[in-house]
Amino acid sequence: MQALAVNVGDLKKVMSNVKTRGILGEYQLENILEDLLTAEQYAKNVKTKEGSDDKVEFAVKMPASGDRDKPLRLPIDAKFPKEDYERLIIAYDEAVPDKIEICRKAFCRQYPQKCARHPGKALIVRKTETGLTSSVEKIPLAQIPVHDTLVKIEYSTLNYKDALAVSGKGKILREYPMIPGIDFAGTVEQTSSDKFKPGDRVILNGFGVGEKYWGGLSEYAYVNSDFLLKMPDGMDARKAMSIGTAGYTAALCVEELLSSGINNNSAPVVVTGATGGVGSFAIALLKQQNIVVSAVSGKAGASDYLKRLGASEIIPREQLMREAKPLETQRWGGAVDTLGGNALATILAECHSGATVTACGLAADFRLNTTVMPFILRESG
Template sequence: MFSGILISKDDDGQKVEVAQIDEADLPEGDVTIAVEYSTLNYKDGLAITGKGPVVRKWPMVPGIDLVGTVTETTGSEWKPGDKVVLNGWGVGETHWGGLAQKAKLKSEWLIALPESFSPAQAMSIGTAGYTAALCVEALVKAGVTPDQGEVLVTGATGGVGSVAVALLAKAGFTVVAATGKASESDYLTKLGASSTIAREELSEPGKPFQKERWAGAVDSVGSNTLANVLAQTKYCGSVACCGLAQGADLKTTVMPFILRGVSLLGVDSVMAPRDARKPAWDRLAKDLDPSLLELIAGKEIGLSDAIGAAGDLIDGKVRGRIVVDVNK
């Protein structure tokens, strides 16, 4: 038996609890992992609170991230004692995830824990930081360079935004951070932002074609914010889109695309292949300063505190990352 957060559903609705789970009930997989840490992402918050249709199979152990040690395997790729990281691949949605002391997964979903990170640090990064790295990689591949001007990061105090600010600044970009929390300007400056703007400047409906400002952007907000960012992006600039914190709608026109050659780069972290994941984690290992990672990490909690923390995350009360010690 092991402890884990279990989400169940019946005619009376959704139930979430820290439960004792039989190892025999673990789903199919060729690698069994003793989980050390997980983390709370926005998607985990939606799953635990029931405020979004994330869970598609019941019952479900949430947690789209985990880091731990291989204990058993029937495959040849991993061996007992290997330290591994899991991000995405539908865990916490259709396959039991990381908010438990044990997990059973497919070997091809795993990557080796980078030597430069401890298990707790890897979860300070989590899917949010890994997604931020994918976004930065996408902008660089699209040809966005520091000499072209300012780069915007929306939702800058969130997990994706915080890491994106740090990585872009390290890569030499002039970073402008958009946030709804004016009190966090010092935090964003420490991460590398050269300036901040109020979230409200972008969150209301605006004209589909506006004055050029951004050479590129990382957007985890969507809706009106993304529409305004596209409308303000410079000629041949690029916007990496990876989230929908404001909404999934996008009310804009083709004008930024056909008159300025703006590129909208969709970034998916869930099913990204290893040849995309490895460069992203390599960038994190190379460019994410340990002192900044400590700043981004936010706080560490135990498994029993994760349910309440999920509600705080959805309500926008969390800065940076929440690391969950599943054995605490």
Template sequence: MFRGMLIEKDEQGYRAAVKDIDESALPEGDVTVNVQYSTLNYKDGLAITGKGPVVRQFPMVPGIDLVGVVAQSDSNKFVVGDTVLLNGFGVGEVHCGGLAQKARLKSDWLIKLPKAFSARQTMAIGTAGYTAMLCVIALEKNGVTPDKGEILVTGANGGVGSFAIAILAKLGYQVVASTGRADQVDYLKGLGAKEVIDRQLLSEPGRPLAKERWAGAVDSVGSHTLANICASIKYGGTVAACGLAQGMDLPATVMPFILRGVTLAGIDSVMRPISDREEAWQRLGEIFANPSEQAMFDNISTEINLNGVIQAAEELMAGKIRGRIVVDVNG
């Protein structure tokens, strides 16, 4: 038996609770991991609170991230004692995830712990930081260099936004952060934002084309916000879109794309090939190589245990969480 967060749905309704789980309930996989840390992401919040149709199989252990030590392996890729990392691949949705003390997984989903980080640090980064890195790589590959001008980051006080600001600032970009939380200005400037703007400037319906301002953007909001960003991107600029906090619609026109050559780069972190994941984690290790830089992770993240997950999920859905939530599943 091991402890874990379990989501169930039956004639009694939809519910989530920390329970003792029998190891026989673990799904198929060729690697069994003793989990050290997991995280609480927006998708996990939707799953635990039932506010979004994330879970597609019940019962389910949520948690789209995990890091832990291999306890059993039928794969030639990993041996007992290896520390491994997982982000996404449908874990926590269709395959039991990281918010438990044990997980059984497919070896094709795992990478070894990056040398630059401790196990806890990888979860302070987690899917949010890894996704932010993928967004920045997309901007770079489309020619958005620091000399091109300002980069906008929306949903700035969230996990993706926080890491996007920190990464971009470290690489020499001028970062403007958009947030609805005026009390977080000092936090965002501490991460490297040179300016903080109110999200309402972008969240209402706008014009098909606006004044050119942004050389690029990292957007985790979607809907009218994304449409307004595209309308105000400079000629040849790129928007990396990775979220839908405002909505999944895109009330835009083709004008920014055909008149200004704007690129809208969709960023999927869930099914990303292993090679892309390894590149992103390698870059993160290079950017935050020094212990003094890694100290920033403590400012971005808060640690809880399994018993605090349900309350934290409710607060996350209410927009009260800043940065990252790391879950010590053994705490």
């Protein structure tokens, strides 16, 4: 009995491999068809849908009806979507209606065979007794938390949050294990949502992905379809992630400045963290609008780079890191700040009346020691 148990355990290990299970199933199905039908009654590796390159393993030729010239083909596939089935059973055990519905639709549709046969690689962060570990691993789809849309990821970007998540220096991750990556671009492989269909090109930024939901530093991701945007015409995944979350954030900041009335007649706009992703994009976007930009950086050798982007002057970061008075000499018509802390407090104290400040980061400090004076006396916002 002990030997039998060992053999059964070995067989279970073999059958847990999706590719092996598929090969065995295909072999057995072909034997069954050979026993029951003649060679003319079925075909192997058949395209059953016009305009599609997808093939089924076998198709049984059915008699044509009416005035059809071509015989009907009944597609038969040997593979059982074991992982989807197991997720469905778990959902029923947990008695979560929304999860049951998502898993049921996924089980009925089955995900593409290429995904099932080739588990994707991902950078995964785990919490251990001694701290955090991170490694690139093969992650079977069955292990990825289920949401209504499966995306084949082509590109992601490495953001400041991702660096904090992997290094453990910031309390970014809410769950473990976790795949970081707060953005990605790719193609929908499977969905139960009415908003998308397989083949749609999509982009994701934020929504807690890479923090509390498994993220973009992976080849595949299950995500909530509400988090996705259709990729604009003329853009591909590489271009989208060349812009990434940093460019998206910078664009939102610049849009807010422009909508508030910043123009080329205003005082300069100050951009902190200028060599970072948000800062660099913000400088370039402001320059396109003919707005004078003062770039703040702590990197001594960055002047040429920042001036090529469009900065008119380079300000050492130390000038803003001091403890500011409630009101300082007016300098700025607006700001894009990624530092927080004393830098943001100093900027607020130095803004002109009616200036707009967009604060989108806390690279220096999450605390803000300031007063209401700039908001009352200069109507900064």
